Amino acid sequence: MQITWDQNICCHAGVCVSSLPEVFKVQDGKFIINPSAATEEEIMSVVGRCPSGALQIEHCQR
Numbered sequence: 161m162q163i164t165w166d167q168n169i170c171c172h173a174g175v176c177v178s179s180l181p182e183v184f185k186v187q188d189g190k191f192i193i194n195p196s197a198a199t200e201e202e203i204m205s206v207v208g209r210c211p212s213g214a215l216q217i218e219h220c221q222r
């Protein structure tokens with residue numbers, strides 16, 4: 161599973177970072193996503209609560 165993040169859409173509400181800090185974190189000023197740090201269900205739940213729609217799940221590898 162791949163998660164994409166559109167920085168132009170993100171409104172920095174912080175839902176992702178506060179809900180799953182092991183997956184979504186800011187390191188050295190960069191937003192980092194580590195999908196292997198939680199289950200797919202946990203990640204899908206947080207992505208569904210992203211208020212701006214900046215987070216998207218890609219189920220197929222391109």
Ligand code: SF4
Nearest residue numbers: 170171173174176210
């Ligand atoms: S939950 Fe969505 S809008 Fe909020 S910080 Fe994360 S990506 Fe940005």
